[in-house]
Amino acid sequence: MEPTEDTTDATRAASTDENQGEADTDEADPGADGWDEELPKPTVDAAERLTRLAREAVDEAEAEAYREDRGDRLADHGFTARVREDDDTLVCYPDEWMEDGTVQIDRIEDTDRAVEVSLSGPGDPDDWSEIEEHNAALVERVAEEHDETHAANARAFADFMGNHYARPMDSADADEVREFLDEYFPRNAWPSEEQRDAVRASVRYVFEAADERTPL
Numbered sequence: 001m002e003p004t005e006d007t008t009d010a011t012r013a014a015s016t017d018e019n020q021g022e023a024d025t026d027e028a029d030p031g032a033d034g035w036d037e038e039l040p041k042p043t044v045d046a047a048e049r050l051t052r053l054a055r056e057a058v059d060e061a062e063a064e065a066y067r068e069d070r071g072d073r074l075a076d077h078g079f080t081a082r083v084r085e086d087d088d089t090l091v092c093y094p095d096e097w098m099e100d101g102t103v104q105i106d107r108i109e110d111t112d113r114a115v116e117v118s119l120s121g122p123g124d125p126d127d128w129s130e131i132e133e134h135n136a137a138l139v140e141r142v143a144e145e146h147d148e149t150h151a152a153n154a155r156a157f158a159d160f161m162g163n164h165y166a167r168p169m170d171s172a173d174a175d176e177v178r179e180f181l182d183e184y185f186p187r188n189a190w191p192s193e194e195q196r197d198a199v200r201a202s203v204r205y206v207f208e209a210a211d212e213r214t215p216l
Contacts, residue, residue: 153202156189170210
């Protein structure tokens, strides 16, 4: 089972009391992509992906391997992760905030250092262009490695994940893949018989193109 944070409202409470009335004069300049967090975005994305994979894993040893991979990646930047169950959120904390798996409120000087990622519902629609670019690259890779039928199915999957969830295809969990296969694809993709026969393989090829485990 995924470890959970013992003090779920620690950073929220600290944020309420923190430096009220004072202006922050030492903010980092956002990069070209608007990301200005201390923890690099690729690391946050990887932590989210590995958390989702751990949840989907049938075997506990596999789930633990995903969590260890997540922990190692975050540790490289001096962070650790917990899942806040009350609102289904992945929270990445600086290591120095933690003691025995619990956030120590008296150690928090800047709550903005923590990074939170919702694990339920859609992603941020403002990121749609970046998501579409990522998904389009996966579609192109499927087209290069397989054929037009699989590429067309991959494109339909990209539209489903991008338009309905505002997320990359390779972040889809088992429920979302089933929703695509059972509901979206037959109703919205106008598939040929050849496409219908190939669609499960097509989805698998998408995850292979992203070097990710297929949640089927």
